[in-house]
Amino acid sequence: xxxxxxxxxxxxxxxxxxxxxxxxxxxxxxxxxxxxxxxxxxxxxxxxxxxxxxxxxxxxxxxxxxxxxxxxxxxxxxxxxxxxxxxxxxxxxxxxxxxxxxxxxxxxxxxxxxxxxxxxxxxxxxxxxxxxxxxxxxxxxxxxxxxxxxxxxxxxxxxxxxxxxxxxxxxxxxxxxxxxxxxxxxxxxxxxxxxxxxxxxxxxxxxxxxxxxxxxxxxxxxxxxxxxxxxxxxxxxxxxxxxxxxxxxxxxxxxxxxxxxxxxxxxxxxxxxxxxxxxxxxxxxxxxxxxxxxxxxxxxxxxxxxxxxxxxxxxxxxxxxxxxxxxxxxxxxxxxxxxxxxxxxxxxxxxxxxx
Amino acid sequence: xxxxxxxxxxxxxxxxxxxxxxxxxxxxxxxxxxxxxxxxxxxxxxxxxxxxxxxxxxxxxxxxxxxxxxxxxxxxxxxxxxxxxxxxxxxxxxxxxxxxxxxxxxxxxxxxxxxxxxxxxxxxxxxxxxxxxxxxxxxxxxxxxxxxxxxxxxxxxxxxxxxxxxxxxxxxxxxxxxxxxxxxxxxxxxxxxxxxxxxxxxxxxxxxxxxxxxxxxxxxxxxxxxxxxxxxxxxxxxxxxxxxxxxxxxxxxxxxxxxxxxxxxxxxxxxxxxxxxxxxxxxxxxxxxxxxxxxxxxxxxxxxxxxxxxxxxxxxxxxxxxxxxxxxxxxxxxxxxxxxxxxxxxxxxxxxxxx
Numbered sequence: 001x002x003x004x005x006x007x008x009x010x011x012x013x014x015x016x017x018x019x020x021x022x023x024x025x026x027x028x029x030x031x032x033x034x035x036x037x038x039x040x041x042x043x044x045x046x047x048x049x050x051x052x053x054x055x056x057x058x059x060x061x062x063x064x065x066x067x068x069x070x071x072x073x074x075x076x077x078x079x080x081x082x083x084x085x086x087x088x089x090x091x092x093x094x095x096x097x098x099x100x101x102x103x104x105x106x107x108x109x110x111x112x113x114x115x116x117x118x119x120x121x122x123x124x125x126x127x128x129x130x131x132x133x134x135x136x137x138x139x140x141x142x143x144x145x146x147x148x149x150x151x152x153x154x155x156x157x158x159x160x161x162x163x164x165x166x167x168x169x170x171x172x173x174x175x176x177x178x179x180x181x182x183x184x185x186x187x188x189x190x191x192x193x194x195x196x197x198x199x200x201x202x203x204x205x206x207x208x209x210x211x212x213x214x215x216x217x218x219x220x221x222x223x224x225x226x227x228x229x230x231x232x233x234x235x236x237x238x239x240x241x242x243x244x245x246x247x248x249x250x251x252x253x254x255x256x257x258x259x260x261x262x263x264x265x266x267x268x269x270x271x272x273x274x275x276x277x278x279x280x281x282x283x284x285x286x287x288x289x290x291x292x293x294x295x296x297x298x299x300x301x302x303x304x305x306x307x308x309x310x311x312x313x314x315x316x317x318x319x320x321x322x323x324x325x326x327x328x329x330x331x332x333x334x335x336x337x338x339x340x341x342x343x344x345x346x347x348x349x350x351x352x353x354x355x
Numbered sequence: 356x357x358x359x360x361x362x363x364x365x366x367x368x369x370x371x372x373x374x375x376x377x378x379x380x381x382x383x384x385x386x387x388x389x390x391x392x393x394x395x396x397x398x399x400x401x402x403x404x405x406x407x408x409x410x411x412x413x414x415x416x417x418x419x420x421x422x423x424x425x426x427x428x429x430x431x432x433x434x435x436x437x438x439x440x441x442x443x444x445x446x447x448x449x450x451x452x453x454x455x456x457x458x459x460x461x462x463x464x465x466x467x468x469x470x471x472x473x474x475x476x477x478x479x480x481x482x483x484x485x486x487x488x489x490x491x492x493x494x495x496x497x498x499x500x501x502x503x504x505x506x507x508x509x510x511x512x513x514x515x516x517x518x519x520x521x522x523x524x525x526x527x528x529x530x531x532x533x534x535x536x537x538x539x540x541x542x543x544x545x546x547x548x549x550x551x552x553x554x555x556x557x558x559x560x561x562x563x564x565x566x567x568x569x570x571x572x573x574x575x576x577x578x579x580x581x582x583x584x585x586x587x588x589x590x591x592x593x594x595x596x597x598x599x600x601x602x603x604x605x606x607x608x609x610x611x612x613x614x615x616x617x618x619x620x621x622x623x624x625x626x627x628x629x630x631x632x633x634x635x636x637x638x639x640x641x642x643x644x645x646x647x648x649x650x651x652x653x654x655x656x657x658x659x660x661x662x663x664x665x666x667x668x669x670x671x672x673x674x675x676x677x678x679x680x681x682x683x684x685x686x687x688x689x690x691x692x693x694x695x696x697x698x699x700x701x702x703x704x705x706x707x708x709x710x
Contacts, residue, residue, distance in 0.1 A: 036408055040623060041522050042446035042608055043410035043512070053391055054409055055398035056511055060457040060497040091397040102415040102457075102507045142415040142507070152457045152497070152507035154413055157398070167396050253397055268395060 032137040034097040034158065044139035046097045052158040054097075057088035063149035071192055074109075074119045075126030076230045077151070082130045084255065085155035086234035087298040091253035093165040093243025094157030096236070098139035099131060101153055104146025123151075134236055165243055165251035165302065170269035174249050174303040174325040177310060179238050179317050181228075182258060183286030186294025188229025228283060232298040237315035239300055247310065251302035257295035257350020259335065265301065266325075266334045275323035275346060277339040292337070293349040387492040389452040389513065399494035401452045403513040409452075410512040410519060412443035418504035426547055429474045430481030431585045432506070437485045439610065440510035441589035442653040446608035448520040448598025449512030451591070453494035454486060456508055459501025489591055520598055520606035520657065525624035529604050529658040529680040532665060534593050534672050536583075537613060538641030541649025543584025583638060587653040592670035594655055602665065606657035612650035612705020614690065620656065621680075621689045630678035630701060632694040647692070648704040 037045035048054055061084070063069050067077045082099060089096055109119035117125075131138055136155075235253070242248040252265045258275075266273050282291045303325055304310055310319060328334065333345035392400035403409055416439070418424050422432045437454060444451055464474035472480075486493055491510075590608070597603040607620045613630075621628050637646045658680055659665055665674060683689065688700035 037519075037521070042443040042606075043412040043449065043510075043519075045447075045514075045519055046409040046411065047516065048403065048409065050405060054401040054403065054452075054511065056401065056453070056455060056495065056509070057398040058455045058457050058495060058497050058507070058509055060459055060499050060505075060507065062459050062499055062501045062505075065499060065501070088397040092400075094398065097409075098411070100411060100413045100509065102413050104415055104417050104505055140411065140413060142413050144415050144417055144420060146417045146420070146503065146505065148502050150415075150417075150459055150501065150505050152413070152415065154411070154455065154509050155398075156409065156411055156511070159400075161402065164392070164398075164400055166392070251397075 032098070032135065035137050035139055038098075038137060038139045044098060044100070046139070046156060048097065048158040051161050053161050053164065055089055055092045055094040055157040055159055055164060056154070057085055058152060058154045059084040059088070061151045061153070069149065071196060072230075074122035075129075078123035078126030078128075079130050079231055081151045081153050082127050082136075083232050083234050083298060085153040086130070086134055086136070086236060087232070087253040087255060089155050089157040090234050090236045090239035091165060091251050091300060092157070092159060093163065093239045093248075093251070094159040095240060096134055096136040097156045097158050099136050099153065099155055100139060101127070101141035101151065102143075103141065104144045104148070104150040106147060106149060107145055109149060134234070159243060163243055163246070165239065165248050167250055167252050167265050167268035169248075170250040170265060170271050170273075170303040170325045171305075172271055172325055172327045173306055175306050175308075175310075175321050176262070176273060176275065176301070176303050176323040176325060177319050177321050178254070178258070178281065178299050178301050179235050179314070179319055180233070180297070180299040181281045181283035181286075181318075182254070182297055182299065183288075183291030183294050184228030184283030185232055185296040185298075186229075186290035187283060187286040188226045189296075190290070191225050192229065225285060228297065232296065234298055235300045235317065238317055238319075241314050242300075242302060247304050247308050248302040249304060251300055254297045254299045254301055255295060257293045257348075258301065259292050259346050260295070260348040260350035261301055262335050262346070263348045265303075266328070269325070270328060272326045272328045272332065272334050273323060273336070274326055274343065275335070275337045277337055279320065279322050281318060281320045281322075292346070295350045387453070387490065390492050390494055393453075393492060393494045399453060399455070401494070401511060403452065406516050407513040408516050408519065410444055410447045410449040410514055411509070412440055413507060413509045414439040414443070416506045416508070424504065426551060427585075429477035430484075433478035433481030433483075434485050434586055436506045436508050437482050437491075438587050438589050438653060440508040441485070441489055441491070441591060442587070442608040442610060444510050444512040445589050445591045445594035446520065446606050446655060447512070447514055448518065448594045448603075448606070449514040450595060451489055451491040452511045452513050454491050454508065454510055455494060456482070456496035456506065457498075458496065459499045459503070459505040461502060461504060462500055464504060489589070514598060518598055518601070520594065520603050522605055522607050522620050522623035525605040525620060525626050525658040525680045526660075527626055527680055527682045528661055530661050530663075530665075530676050531617070531628060531630065531656070531658055531678040531680060532674050532676050533609070533613070533636065533654050533656050534590050534669065534674055535588070535652070535654040536636045536638035536641075536673075537609070537652055537654065538643075538646030538649045539583030539638030540587055540651040540653075541584075541645035542638060542641035543581045544651075545645070546580050547584065580640060584651065587651065589653055590655045590672065593672055593674075596669050597655075597657060602659050602663050603657040604659060606655055609652045609654045609656055610650060612648045612703075613656065614647050614701050615650070615703040615705035616656055617690050617701070618703045620658075621683070624680070625683060627681045627683045627687065627689050628678060628691070629681055629698065630690070630692045632692055634675065634677050636673060636675045636677075647701070650705045
């Protein structure tokens with residue numbers, strides 16, 4: 001973890017320095033298998049086990065685009081930043097070795113207000129809570145002033161050589177599965193938007209969730225309605241189980257929405273896919289639309305041979321067959337959905353990955 | 356490499372997608388030892404050699420803070436972004452396995468203007484030129500819209516287990532060395548600032564280097580005066596040599612300036628240091644002040660036992676002894692400089708690392 005600022009305008013420096021010393025302390029309090037050297041040198045040093053490959057993913061979050069400072073409590077922004085990266089490791093069947101975090105923040109977000117913690121302090125509360133749950137040390141990063149809040153998360157993991165779950169292994173005849181429930185994150189986001197709109201009507205200004213509501217929502221006992229959006233669960237145990245059993249032929253995490261991520265998986269595998277609408281595990285309070293296109297559920301979408309004996313739960317989370325992989329045929333849509341009305345093209349409408 | 360945007364406002368998407376397809380093509384055209392899987396899945400996969408540790412570093416660059424869109428040509432911003440990360444690997448004696456780049460950009464910077472390349476296109480020209488020079492594949496990253504231009508660079512490298520150069524190994528009696536020349540980057544930055552001021556006087560508005568001057572400065576045959584600032588050379592060959600010979604007891608790269616980086620090295624090693632002003636290899640056109648505090652030279656600062664036979668050049672670059680490590684004494688400054696006037700405290704005045 002490096003934090004830079006010109007020495008001259010140093011008014012915030014003591015506070016930031018103290019914070020990072022606390023983070024450094026928390027990050028290195030326990031020793032982590034695989035972490036040889038953490039914060040404090042030019043690089044961190046990680047030691048995978050013999051025969052392991054290294055999995056690396058980065059995800060950039062920008063205020064106003066991936067989160068809203070007036071909608072998302074800082075703990076939630078910190079938690080979700082790390083969850084995005086951990087979920088990518090889960091989709092490869094990798095175990096986390098270490099996380100790295102680059103933060104660019106407006107000065108106001110790094111300052112404590114009287115006896116209240118700073119935004120940055122609370123961000124780290126959420127971040128480190130999830131990091132500890134998955135035994136992932138924060139091994140480095142960068143901190144800088146920025147006119148807009150940005151957080152880039154890097155996760156480094158390890159997976160036995162040649163055993164990573166790839167997007168490219170699906171074959172015609174495979175069944176398609178998802179972990180958990182779909183659409184809950186999108187339904188939560190819709191409720192958050194409604195809360196903000198109603199707060200605006202009452203107050204007559206702004207369109208933000210007032211801090212009083214934010215605070216009420218942040219604790220773990222908040223309404224389930226927002227939990228799937230605020231605190232998605234990266235499926236590391238499930239990805240690791242699939243990888244160790246060699247059951248899955250391909251996998252991807254549902255960050256952009258089922259319709260979009262299924263299309264990515266099909267493109268990389270050179271196959272097509274058919275989903276059964278009736279079999280989709282739709283989260284309570286979510287619509288079929290949200291389950292198909294909502295994104296940010298961070299469940300795993302994976303394929304396995306039809307003859308594979310897939311349990312109905314893995315590490316406590318339901319696993320549901322939702323369709324099948326078919327051959328790609330010229331002039332036919334890559335992804336289709338089967339409803340009462342028959343088969344229709346499933347048009348990707350989630351977030352778009354360019355590659 | 357993932358680039359995200361909501362599907363609805365998709366006007367820029369084709370251009371961005373085409374660009375990233377080109378990058379993906381260039382990144383994977385050659386196979387790189389150590390890169391198992393590049394752009395296109397949830398994670399990249401890297402394979403270190405048996406007995407190697409993994410070195411990881413991240414550096415965040417923000418427009419207006421680490422570079423200026425009106426001073427630095429886009430190729431230079433791309434080159435320097437990668438140089439920062441490669442230099443951290445050099446300071447550990449690690450060889451690069453792969454780079455990951457997260458970019459947040461205002462839409463205008465991703466658009467080509469008629470037949471002119473976009474800022475983003477030119478950024479990648481500079482980035483990939485340096486990547487190819489050091490056989491470093493771009494294995495992933497993220498692309499997003501952002502109101503301010505931000506670039507977070509991640510470098511992953513490999514180093515034989517237990518052989519990395521650390522900041523913490525310097526011992527009293529060791530000699531202190533630097534590679535190359537000091538202060539050139541700061542002198543170049545000062546010249547760039549003067550150019551901008553003179554452009555402002557002529558034009559009567561703005562304080563920026565006009566594009567015509569920028570274009571004149573970008574080619575490799577530009578004045579040496581700006582080369583050290585625009586195109587610093589990460590000392591990977593020199594760091595790798597020191598690591599393989601086991602000659603150095605500690606190392607750090609000069610990103611923040613000699614006075615600041617030497618203090619970091621001393622803090623991590625629990626020692627003090629004394630520099631001889633007369634022995635400093637000051638770059639042509641640079642002042643002693645710039646050599647001591649300038650930063651961004653990306654040379655290596657390292658220590659070795661006094662009896663070590665250190666060559667005067669390593670891989671074509673001069674290596675100069677500039678002082679010695681001493682015991683840390685209570686009430687005495689950690690770093691001192693010896694001039695004609697005797698020994699004086701050397702106060703760190705470069706960029707400040709919080710940790």
